[in-house]
Amino acid sequence: MSLSPPESVRRPSQAPASAQDTIQTTPLDRSSTAPSAPQGSTKSLLEKESNIPSTDATTNVSTASDPTHALTSSDSALNEPTEQEIAENPWKYIGYPQFSRWVASDQAWFITRRFSTLNARVILLLQDRIVELEDKLNALDEVYSLPRNIIGDEDLTHNGSFRIDRESQRTTVLNDLSKALAQYNSFVNEYSQLASRPSVRMDDVKAVRQWLANHESAIDDLEAAYINENHNDDLIPVHPKPRSWFRMVLEKSSILRHRPLKRFLSREPSDPLIKKKDEGPTVWHNDQRVERLSAVVIGIVGLSMLIGPIWALYEVEPSNKRLGIITGFIVAFYILVVIATTAKLFESLAAVAAYSAVLMVFMQIQKQ
Numbered sequence: 081m082s083l084s085p086p087e088s089v090r091r092p093s094q095a096p097a098s099a100q101d102t103i104q105t106t107p108l109d110r111s112s113t114a115p116s117a118p119q120g121s122t123k124s125l126l127e128k129e130s131n132i133p134s135t136d137a138t139t140n141v142s143t144a145s146d147p148t149h150a151l152t153s154s155d156s157a158l159n160e161p162t163e164q165e166i167a168e169n170p171w172k173y174i175g176y177p178q179f180s181r182w183v184a185s186d187q188a189w190f191i192t193r194r195f196s197t198l199n200a201r202v203i204l205l206l207q208d209r210i211v212e213l214e215d216k217l218n219a220l221d222e223v224y225s226l227p228r229n230i231i232g233d234e235d236l237t238h239n240g241s242f243r244i245d246r247e248s249q250r251t252t253v254l255n256d257l258s259k260a261l262a263q264y265n266s267f268v269n270e271y272s273q274l275a276s277r278p279s280v281r282m283d284d285v286k287a288v289r290q291w292l293a294n295h296e297s298a299i300d301d302l303e304a305a306y307i308n309e310n311h312n313d314d315l316i317p318v319h320p321k322p323r324s325w326f327r328m329v330l331e332k333s334s335i336l337r338h339r340p341l342k343r344f345l346s347r348e349p350s351d352p353l354i355k356k357k358d359e360g361p362t363v364w365h366n367d368q369r370v371e372r373l374s375a376v377v378i379g380i381v382g383l384s385m386l387i388g389p390i391w392a393l394y395e396v397e398p399s400n401k402r403l404g405i406i407t408g409f410i411v412a413f414y415i416l417v418v419i420a421t422t423a424k425l426f427e428s429l430a431a432v433a434a435y436s437a438v439l440m441v442f443m444q445i446q447k448q
Contacts, residue, residue, distance in 0.1 A: 170295055170296065171300070174295050174298040175298055176299065178298070179291070187317070187318070187319040187320075188287070188317070188321045189287055189288055189291075190317065190318040191280050191284060191318070192316060193311055193314050194275065194315070199267075199271045202267065203267060203268060206260065206263060210260050210261060210264055213256055213257045213260060214257070217257065221239070221250070224250070225239060277316045277317065277320060278320050279316070280316055281328075282312075283328070285307060289308075292304050292307070378416075378420045378421075381416060381420075382416070385412065390442055392405045392409075393406075393442050393443060399443075402443050406436070406440070410439065413431075413432060417432065
């Protein structure tokens with residue numbers, strides 16, 4: 081069923097649609113905090129364009145009615161809004177074009193909802209449909225397996241052949257089951273991948289909320305509500321960004337905010353429009369350089385964890401003091417592995433066991 085166009089744009093060859101083909105819809109009433117667009121702004125733009133006759137010489141198609149023609153004007157000053165206009169109408173000059181660029185500029189900020197409750201409900205619905213078909217199939221199998229004198233089956237229904245049973249009601253149920261199972265399996269497999277994603281870091285969530293707060297009314301409040309506190313448990317990163325605890329501490333500390341390190345460890349966004357409009361509040365970390373700095377610091381500390389026990393054990397003679405030194409270094413090494421790497425628990429314990437074996441070798445050092 082198609083909708084009939086308004087009288088003002090209906091072609092002469094089109095007949096008015098009948099009453100039964102006309103669908104009357106009621107717009108969804110929802111409150112929005114974004115200010116309404118000024119009336120007549122589009123009209124004035126079109127009036128200005130209509131005064132500029134422009135025709136493509138090759139295709140002989142007039143571009144005066146094309147709204148994008150204003151973007152190719154030689155007078156670029158007319159196309160650039162002032163700071164006051166941007167501040168008064170952020171929904172027009174910032175909006176989703178700028179927000180999507182900013183979100184895509186760093187994978188840590190690309191955060192969406194998992195919709196766990198809705199996915200669970202749809203899966204349960206698909207499951208129930210399959211159960212209904214399963215019960216129907218079992219009932220048909222039971223009926224077709226009854227003696228002939230009970231069901232009056234003159235043809236002796238064959239329960240061991242799909243080919244002979246091809247036109248029966250049971251085959252129809254099996255066809256419906258194949259479609260329902262395909263949809264169910266696909267949906268469950270896709271959601272299992274979505275559910276296995278790690279939880280989003282709250283620092284990244286706060287960064288997105290801060291951008292929305294700095295650009296108030298740029299995104300409609302109802303549409304920006306996906307990132308609010310009510311959905312903290314339902315948020316996931318689209319592309320998880322693995323970071324060690326040491327890396328997170330390094331990013332939070334004031335070390336990266338000092339001018340020499342800030343220049344070295346930050347980067348320019350690939351999209352020039354982001355740099356132009358979000359230069360002040362946003363800092364993009366250079367992941368490669370930050371990881372290198374983290375590796376250098378961890379390497380220095382790791383070497384000290386190997387060299388330090390040698391000198392300490394060499395200077396200490398009693399065995400009980402040596403055991404105390406070894407115990408202290410083992411604990412310190414375990415803490416270092418946990419905070420400086422993304423290793424799992426058993427991997428951390430394996431590394432500590434190897435380190436303990438090395439220290440026990442150091443314990444055999446005797447002072448001359």
